[in-house]
Amino acid sequence: MNTILNDDELCQLLITLFSTVFPDLVIQGGADEPFYQAPKADAKAILYFRSNYPRSLLHELSHYCLAGDKRRMLDDFGYWYFPCGRTQEQQQLFEQVEARPQGLEKRMYEILGIKFIPSIDDFSGRPSSTEFLTKLDEVYQEMTLSPPPTAQKALTALATIGPITLST
Numbered sequence: 001m002n003t004i005l006n007d008d009e010l011c012q013l014l015i016t017l018f019s020t021v022f023p024d025l026v027i028q029g030g031a032d033e034p035f036y037q038a039p040k041a042d043a044k045a046i047l048y049f050r051s052n053y054p055r056s057l058l059h060e061l062s063h064y065c066l067a068g069d070k071r072r073m074l075d076d077f078g079y080w081y082f083p084c085g086r087t088q089e090q091q092q093l094f095e096q097v098e099a100r101p102q103g104l105e106k107r108m109y110e111i112l113g114i115k116f117i118p119s120i121d122d123f124s125g126r127p128s129s130t131e132f133l134t135k136l137d138e139v140y141q142e143m144t145l146s147p148p149p150t151a152q153k154a155l156t157a158l159a160t161i162g163p164i165t166l167s168t
Contacts, residue, residue: 004165010054013161018061021157025064027057034060036067038075045072054166058108059119062101065151084122091122095132103139104151111155113163 005013015027024044031048034056039045047064050056063077071077079097082090102118109116118136120128147155 003162004167006167007052007054010164010166011052011057014054014057014061017157017161018154021153022064027061029053029057036060036064036076038073054114059101059105061154062104062108062151065104065154066101066148086122088126091120091126092129094122095120095129096135099132099135100139103136103141104143104147104154106136106140107143107147107155108158111158111163112161114166 011029015029018025018027024039026044026046028046028048029050029052031050033048034050035048037046037048047060049060063079064072067077082094086094098119098121106116106118118128118133120126120132143151143155
């Protein structure tokens with residue numbers, strides 16, 4: 001059965017689903033920019049995603065699934081971020097960091113029946129590098145055949161939803 005959902009409905013479905021899979025994580029939409037707030041002594045970790053975009057939610061959750069226990073104790077998983085207008089060298093660094101979560105994200109999209117489009121988060125007009133796309137596809141294969149445990153939890157949960165169609 002293929003369910004038709006709008007962005008708000010899919011985001012709510014995903015938040016509800018992942019709250020049972022990851023009970024120590026709060027997933028919160030409506031943010032101007034994505035951000036991961038590490039857990040504090042008396043508070044759960046919070047994963048903020050952009051607006052009500054399911055793609056942002058899944059992308060940020062991919063980072064969470066692959067971050068590992070040590071990085072999950074750091075705000076934004078301890079990563080740096082260069083905004084658009086990056087130098088070629090900065091863009092290459094960005095692509096090296098992004099190939100892995102986007103490989104998992106691609107697998108998530110496949111389970112949901114949503115078309116995946118790689119993001120290089122760069123509006124300079126430069127295309128994705130061949131190295132980035134190759135690494136992304138290698139990670140996608142890994143996530144299909146033998147994902148790490150936290151990623152497997154997310155993928156198994158998504159499989160319970162089945163394919164969906166996003167309404168426009």
